[in-house]
Amino acid sequence: SDPLTGAHAGKAIRLENVSKLFGESRAVDDVSIEIPAGSFTVLLGPSGCGKSTTLRMIAGLEGTDEGRIFIGGDDVTGKPSSKRDISMVFQSYALFPHLSVAENIIFGLRVRKVDARERREKLARVADLLGLSELLERKPAQLSGGQQQRVALGRAIIGEKPVCLMDEPLSNLDAKLRHEMRVELRGLQQRLGFTMVYVTHDQVEAITMADQVVLLNAGRAEQAATPRDLYERPATPFAARFIGTPPMNLIPMSAIEPLQDMPTGLLLGVRPEALCLADDGGLSGTVRSVEYLGADTLADCEVSGSLFQVRLPGSRSVSTGEALRFTASTADLHVFDRLSGGRRD
C-alpha cells in the first residue's frame, strides 16, 4: 500500500453461474456478475432476493452449490474466508464491547502479529481519516450510532485489503446520518481504491453510491448497469418498477386509446416525472386522486380505464375530477414485451 495515503489497489471479482440451494429453493440461481477492480458495486433488490447470500458466498461464509467465484483472477470457490484477502462490515457492526475504540480498530492487525509501531502508525492514519482521533480510549457503548459505524469501518479498512464487503451497514442510522455516511463511505472508497461490494435494499443508497448496480430478483441477476442506465434504460419491467419513486407507469399498450392497434403483449412504460401537461394533443385523462408534496404534486389520472401517475409542479393546483392532457417525449417512453420480460428498443 501507499505509505502516505494508505491507498491499496482493488481486485476484480467474478461470479460464474453461481447458485445456492436451501433445500429445494434456489436462493441464488445461476448468477454471473463481473465486478471491476476498484469499483463500488451495489447488490440491490427486495427482501429475500438473495443479496446477502450472494455476498456471503463471495466472503466464503457460505459455500456455493454450483458455479465458481474468482477474486483477482484466483479461483477462490472452495477457499475459506481467511484465505480470500477481504474485509467485511455487517449491519450489526459486531464491535467488541469490552475493548476500546483503538483496540477494536487494530484487532485484526494484532491477530496477524503486525508489530506495535506499524499498528500505531496505521491506527493514527485511520482514526484521522474517520474523525475518531479524539475517541480512541472510549468503549463502544460510549459512542453514537454513527461513531460506532465509523469504528466498524476503521476496523475493515486498516487491514488494507483489496476487497471490502458490506451488508446493509447504514440501516441502523437515522436518515441524516445515513446521508452523511453515504458520502463519507463513497469518498473513502474512491480515495483508497479498494473494490467495494455493498448490499442494500434501498434504491437511493444504490443510486447515489454505486459505479455499478446489480439488481437481483428472486435469486436471479435481473440487470447490471450504471445507476444512470438503470434509470434511463431499465432492461425489464421489474427493473423499471424497482428504480424510481414513485415507480414507472406500466400500461398494456392496447389499453391506451390512440394505441389500441398495437400488438397485445406490449407494455408501455413512462415515469411519472416524464409526463408533462399539454394544452392539446397527447393523452386525455381525469384526475382520480391528488397527493400534494410541497415541491411537487402526484396525481393519479385515469386514461381509458388505466391509471397513470403524473408528477406535476407543486405550484400547479389540481383537483379531483379535473380533466388533464399530458404528453411525454419519445425518448422517455419504454416498451417491454410482457411475455419475454425484455425491452423492445
Ligand code: ATP
Ligand atoms: P434481506 O434484504 O431480507 O436480507 P436478501 O436479499 O439478503 O434479503 P437472503 O438473505 O440472501 O436475501 O435470502 C435469500 C433467500 O434464501 C430467502 O428466501 C431466505 O429465506 C433464504 N435463506 C437464506 N438463508 C437461509 C438459510 N440459512 N436456510 C434456509 N433458507 C435461507
